[in-house]
Amino acid sequence: MDIGFERREKTRTILVELSKKVKKIGEDDPRRIAHSFKVGLALTLVSVFYYVTPLFDGFGVSSMWAVLTVVVIMEYTVGGTLSKGLNRAIATLVGGALGVAAHQIAVLCGEKAEPILLGLFVFTLAAAATFSRFIPEIKARYDYGVTIFIMTFSLVTVSSYRVDELMQLALQRVSTIVVGVATCLCTSIFVFPVWAGEDLHKLVAADLEKLANFLEGLSTDYFAEKAEVENLESKSFLQVYISVLNSKPTEDSLMSLARWEPGHGRFWFRHPWKQYLRIGALSRQCASSMDALATYITTYPKLKPGTDPDLHLKIRKMCQEMSSESAKALKELSSSIRAMIVPSSASRLASTVVASVGKLEDVLSEDKAMSDVLHLATIASLLTQLVVRAREIAGSVEELARLAHFKRFDPIHEVRVKP
């Protein structure tokens, strides 16, 4: 009895956890719920082909291909659905036409040679098309199309050996696939559309804001005179840039989908999506500098006034100014992207920053003796951080050796092997 109770309790906890998780996923982005219903809707729409007798009589079992197409090409974003839909439609046409041509050639060569020739065609074209998928440009835009091309060509070529009314079958299939693609596109574009381009636009702006938050936190929680530097690890600003560091794959995929999307809202058809990737790359570089700084100040958090409190205060104030001014500039850039308005004062702010960088360099080079060592010392401390990280790698590799049961190196054996 007790065991049964325990088990039920356990199952209940798991179910409660799962439902919390599912709820959170839906709440984080309600468009996900809308997307799920859209897939259901599109599928129900194409299955009408089966339920309505006159329609079914027209298309027959080929109606299946409409259902299949909807399941496979319905993607979360409009760009995703468009790219898959166009790839599928065009690849089916090309593959089908080539398949029919291959069939005609094979028939000309006599009954015995036919299966051999058909096999040879399929082998050659499948191998060549598969190899073409390794070309980066094709991989990025037409990967799905090549798969569908191989599939259609093989299906048409191979079935041509058994099916008599090849052309009729091919036409039926192409038209049902077109119906499937059209259904998906309409549902995708007209029912709560999710635009990849818009997501990319928002992502880039949000990343700039994160960078600004780091710099703002730095100026108020670290460089400010009364800032407590004791519990630095608990400050949220020291973690805020991390998600920016890993944004490359998301940005790349959104950009490749955005290119397929038609103009919508404030975005024209030839919107400069590539420029977002450039801003993204620079943001990541900036985040990587933040990482270096954040690691340094969490390792050595103390800011002691030392023997020259005036110089100390001067540098500290300049650092505060630099970070708060840069934070303002980045915030403005972020909101100017969001509103699609030319950034008005960003260049002014940028020049302020340049001025304070210059001032700082002047202050640091006033004392000649210090300035010379300073440079090398900065390099040394950067190197130290690097080396400490390299040590962590060593620990991690040792852990791997333990987990994967690496062999121990046997020096006696080694000596024997050598001549």
Added chain:
Amino acid sequence: MDIGFERREKTRTILVELSKKVKKIGEDDPRRIAHSFKVGLALTLVSVFYYVTPLFDGFGVSSMWAVLTVVVIMEYTVGGTLSKGLNRAIATLVGGALGVAAHQIAVLCGEKAEPILLGLFVFTLAAAATFSRFIPEIKARYDYGVTIFIMTFSLVTVSSYRVDELMQLALQRVSTIVVGVATCLCTSIFVFPVWAGEDLHKLVAADLEKLANFLEGLSTDYFAEKAEVENLESKSFLQVYISVLNSKPTEDSLMSLARWEPGHGRFWFRHPWKQYLRIGALSRQCASSMDALATYITTYPKLKPGTDPDLHLKIRKMCQEMSSESAKALKELSSSIRAMIVPSSASRLASTVVASVGKLEDVLSEDKAMSDVLHLATIASLLTQLVVRAREIAGSVEELARLAHFKRFDPIHEVRVKP
């Protein structure tokens, strides 16, 4: 005539370029050529179902599903083919069984209610399954399976309205899909197999070696007494860590495929693949430190002996020692992973590194006045780099504003809108 000649020349150049590119892709990794032939082979093997009459009589038009399966699940790595193959086989079984059950329920409710009930089932299950794809764990391992589940369930449920011998059709399809999966698996595993796990293993080792090359270059080309620091940008070691920074997506996908692979060669079934991701993450952190250092030394390359040449030489020598020792340690770790041998001297080397870091800190803190400013000055110079990068972002956003025709901000309008 001239225009025709020019055009022909242009086409020739394009073709020559393309053939060079294709040749390079093949030469970079000859396994790609093997993979293309493997796809052709697997397709030719399953099309035998069409050519041999007794086989075709057994499976009928369902043979099509074997061809379709091969095209869709044949992936570059064994893990990829296995994961897609198992996903497809299991999802087809589950989706098919549920589809038959849905059909039975719908039939019980009478002829008029049947299409409505069938439509309702398809809508609900498709929406629920689509939503489950947003759960990260399902997305990572079973994304393809869920697609196939929706497809099979919809096809079986919807066709059940028109097809009479549902069970026979379902069995034929399942068996042809199993034949397709089996063909792919055999070709994948027994003909020049490409193991995702092995690729991950080699990638992690190669990345460690790249980090080592950076440190080695630093010690011989920058910290060495006679090193020329004039043409730093041309040195290759300053670029070597960049590919490590972007290795996360490749490592993640290889790891998720490696988990599906059976034991092979020196890798057992439960090889600790996750540990490779940990090493990879630490390598990227280390590369990010390298980025900070590389940016700093290319911005301020000069190493002047200054007013205290002894101290200068001391620090420089220590830096050289630190980087060359760390390079040796990383090289050894890399080759110990490659040979799968416990890293023998890595921990010894690591402790040498710790010692020299300590020595360096001692030297720098000897002069009390300098040591205090030094710390703040390091922070200031890191911040300066960061701010310079933030400025580059500003330039890039302005470029976007120009390319995308952002509106100019109109202050008069703004004043009017505000109450």
